[in-house]
Amino acid sequence: MMIILREAGAADAPAIAAIYAALIADTTITFRSAPTSTEDRAAWIAERQASGFPVMVSERDGDVLGYASYGPFRGLDGYRLTVEHTIALSPAARGQGLGRELMQALIARARSDGLHVMVGALSSDNAASRRMHAALGFTLAGTLPQTGQKFGRWLNLELWQLLLDGRERP
Numbered sequence: 549m550m551i552i553l554r555e556a557g558a559a560d561a562p563a564i565a566a567i568y569a570a571l572i573a574d575t576t577i578t579f580r581s582a583p584t585s586t587e588d589r590a591a592w593i594a595e596r597q598a599s600g601f602p603v604m605v606s607e608r609d610g611d612v613l614g615y616a617s618y619g620p621f622r623g624l625d626g627y628r629l630t631v632e633h634t635i636a637l638s639p640a641a642r643g644q645g646l647g648r649e650l651m652q653a654l655i656a657r658a659r660s661d662g663l664h665v666m667v668g669a670l671s672s673d674n675a676a677s678r679r680m681h682a683a684l685g686f687t688l689a690g691t692l693p694q695t696g697q698k699f700g701r702w703l704n705l706e707l708w709q710l711l712l713d714g715r716e717r718p
């Protein structure tokens with residue numbers, strides 16, 4: 549059973565929406581509480597791709613196991629060589645190294661796009677994501693305490709960053 553990593557299309561929107569919807573409804577991995585939909589995710593994929601950003605999926609036997617993407621960080625032109633990424637796998641696909649594989653493909657794309665920094669904004673509740681980011685060479689740049697709220701409690705946001713060429717540029 550081969551895993552294929554490929555660019556997403558509109559047909560992947562239902563699978564991506566299902567993965568994201570469960571994270572929204574049940575977890576503090578995302579600070580979002582407003583529900584998503586297939587249409588919402590189809591528009592997100594189209595918007596990312598129209599702006600030249602990747603949306604990648606991991607697929608096995610025709611099933612989408614997860615997705616990863618990056619997009620603008622804070623939106624101002626001074627940040628144009630920095631991107632913020634997102635990644636999520638379906639529950640059954642987690643803990644098998646697939647997240648790391650998808651991230652490695654995303655990082656390779658960021659390098660070939662000439663980008664300088666990737667930023668991951670993680671809930672401090674997210675032990676698996678923290679481990680994966682550390683294993684990929686990301687470092688914790690800072691924690692913003694109590695910047696979010698969900699399920700009636702405060703959430704802390706951790707900013708993890710990867711210098712894509714391994715060093716600060718002059």
Ligand SMILES: CC(C)(COP(=O)(O)OP(=O)(O)OC[C@H]1O[C@@H](n2cnc3c(N)ncnc32)[C@H](O)[C@@H]1OP(=O)(O)O)[C@@H](O)C(=O)NCCC(=O)NCCS
Binds near residue numbers: 646648675
């Ligand atoms: C976070 C996520 C992408 C990681 O992908 P994954 O394929 O499950 O992780 P991997 O199998 O590549 O493992 C990466 C590391 O995390 C560890 N890990 C995996 N699941 C874990 C868990 N539930 N708790 C603690 N550590 C965990 C692994 O042991 C591994 O650590 P190691 O390198 O020290 O051995 C995936 O679990 C996921 O989609 N989670 C839900 C969505 C999410 O959290 N997205 C990230 C938002 S910032």
